Amino acid sequence: MSVIRLKQRTKAALVACLSAAVCAPAAHASTTQMTFFEAPRDLTGSGLAPSTEATRTAAFTDLDSLGVKALRVNLPWYSVAPDPESPAKPAFDATDPAAYNWGNFATTIDEAHKRGWTVLISPSSPVPKWATAAGTDTVTRPKVDEFKLFTTAAAKRFGGAKTMWSIWNEPNLPRFLQPQIVGGQRVAGKIYRDLFIAGRDGIRSVGGQETAKVLFGETAPVGGATDDRTYPLAFLRDALCVTSKYKLDKKCGTKLSLDGIAHHPYQFTNSKLKSDDVTYRNLTRLTQFVDRTAKGGANNTKLPVYFTEFGIQSKPDPTLGLAPQDQLEVRARAERDAYYNSRVRGFSQYLLTDDAPTVNDKGCKVYGGFETGLRYAADGKAKPAFDAFRLVLDAKPLSKKKVSLWGLVRPSDKVASVAIEKKTGSKWSKFKTVKIKSNGAFTATDTKASSKTQYRYRWTSPTGKLTSPAVRVNDGKPKKLKLTRSC
Numbered sequence: 002m003s004v005i006r007l008k009q010r011t012k013a014a015l016v017a018c019l020s021a022a023v024c025a026p027a028a029h030a031s032t033t034q035m036t037f038f039e040a041p042r043d044l045t046g047s048g049l050a051p052s053t054e055a056t057r058t059a060a061f062t063d064l065d066s067l068g069v070k071a072l073r074v075n076l077p078w079y080s081v082a083p084d085p086e087s088p089a090k091p092a093f094d095a096t097d098p099a100a101y102n103w104g105n106f107a108t109t110i111d112e113a114h115k116r117g118w119t120v121l122i123s124p125s126s127p128v129p130k131w132a133t134a135a136g137t138d139t140v141t142r143p144k145v146d147e148f149k150l151f152t153t154a155a156a157k158r159f160g161g162a163k164t165m166w167s168i169w170n171e172p173n174l175p176r177f178l179q180p181q182i183v184g185g186q187r188v189a190g191k192i193y194r195d196l197f198i199a200g201r202d203g204i205r206s207v208g209g210q211e212t213a214k215v216l217f218g219e220t221a222p223v224g225g226a227t228d229d230r231t232y233p234l235a236f237l238r239d240a241l242c243v244t245s246k247y248k249l250d251k252k253c254g255t256k257l258s259l260d261g262i263a264h265h266p267y268q269f270t271n272s273k274l275k276s277d278d279v280t281y282r283n284l285t286r287l288t289q290f291v292d293r294t295a296k297g298g299a300n301n302t303k304l305p306v307y308f309t310e311f312g313i314q315s316k317p318d319p320t321l322g323l324a325p326q327d328q329l330e331v332r333a334r335a336e337r338d339a340y341y342n343s344r345v346r347g348f349s350q351y352l353l354t355d356d357a358p359t360v361n362d363k364g365c366k367v368y369g370g371f372e373t374g375l376r377y378a379a380d381g382k383a384k385p386a387f388d389a390f391r392l393v394l395d396a397k398p399l400s401k402k403k404v405s406l407w408g409l410v411r412p413s414d415k416v417a418s419v420a421i422e423k424k425t426g427s428k429w430s431k432f433k434t435v436k437i438k439s440n441g442a443f444t445a446t447d448t449k450a451s452s453k454t455q456y457r458y459r460w461t462s463p464t465g466k467l468t469s470p471a472v473r474v475n476d477g478k479p480k481k482l483k484l485t486r487s488c
Contacts, residue, residue, distance in 0.1 A: 036336075396455075
């Protein structure tokens with residue numbers, strides 16, 4: 002669960018805009034790609050809004066209707082540990098799950114497992130003060146041995162065939178792990194490496210979890226010197242113990258055999274990316290990176306990539322929020338690009354309900370969280386992106402009159418068909434009926450399109466007929482933000 006403000010509200014950001022992904026697709030689609038959904042506001046609670054039984058029930062009803070089959074749950078160590086404010090560790094068996102207050106996390110994970118869903122659990126900070134080197138805060142130099150005991154307890158409580166793990170949340174950000182830099186030198190990557198190994202060893206020490214999938218990284222997409230955020234690829238170089246020439250530094254550590262790399266490929270502004278940044282607009286940068294580190298002997302080859310936290314910011318955020326129609330179209334293009342990259346095994350949606358704004362001393366709403374949800378925080382009303390998440394559609398121009406359509410019927414478990422419709426003038430007309438693949442995806446090509454053509458499709462679900470939101474031909478050019486002045 003990330004609440005990091007990727008939104009640097011500088012003058013450049015205020016006039017920036019968000020473009021659709023333009024990465025060229027790989028030759029083969031990732032037909033086994035799963036989509037993780039993360040809804041902490043509704044399911045487990047957060048600092049901005051605690052969840053309730055009512056919000057959880059409503060959320061699971063929504064997620065069922067959307068075709069969700071995998072959930073990500075961020076598990077803050079501090080939130081479940083005994084006496085987390087104490088600088089001295091209390092007396093308890095830290096490997097015993099009964100010693101922890103799992104609360105809403107257990108309720109949520111158990112409910113997801115009951116539905117047969119895969120759950121990706123991310124043990125992370127904040128941590129109990131007694132589990133840090135100095136015992137004075139909740140993110141600085143967490144104790145590796147204590148983390149191993151915690152992950153052992155978590156694996157005993159939640160481990161199973163439908164459980165995956167990823168270690169830490171955005172460890173390249175000082176909000177979640179410190180220090181990032183000491184004496185001008187990056188140190189967070191090495192701290193994370195030790196935490197990862199300890200956490201993985203703790204999980205796999207539990208019976209039935211010996212071969213559990215444990216993901217590495219969970220990195221935030223961009224770095225920056227202003228607040229000591231480490232650039233993700235620089236962080237991964239340090240964590241994988243590779244030199245500037247991508248060779249394993251044996252003085253730092255030995256080769257890591259990994260199950261996959263987890264990353265959060267957000268990009269909310271049109272600011273120019275640095276060479277060590279990775280967002281949804283340059284997905285192949287991460288796979289190329291891990292291929293180089295594998296060649297240098299730091300990790301195994303052909304590592305799969307999981308984009309485990311992602312969303313597109315929308316209104317009512319007045320500075321970085323896209324219009325609702327743009328939100329659903331940009332998200333569809335990003336998912337399409339991920340689908341056609343065979344190395345991407347997981348995509349994601351963060352949030353279900355937007356973060357609520359705060360109100361400043363002038364009575365103005367301040368949007369400092371995430372408005373990437375499918376429902377508005379103010380009234381719970383569904384955005385157009387809600388139905389578009391269930392029935393995904395993207396219209397990508399190949400030439401002046403040729404458009405490539407890609408869609409995903411997320412709730413579909415069986416091969417069926419969809420009826421695609423198009424509109425260039427004022428009326429909708431049937432375009433063609435196409436088969437859905439076993440994974441819910443379908444494609445079609447229109448050779449008589451124009452820049453004004455819109456598309457939608459109809460699908461007959463087990464409970465009735467559904468129609469996708471209409472999408473426009475999307476040329477991938479930047480979407481300009483219409484800024485709203487705040488008091």
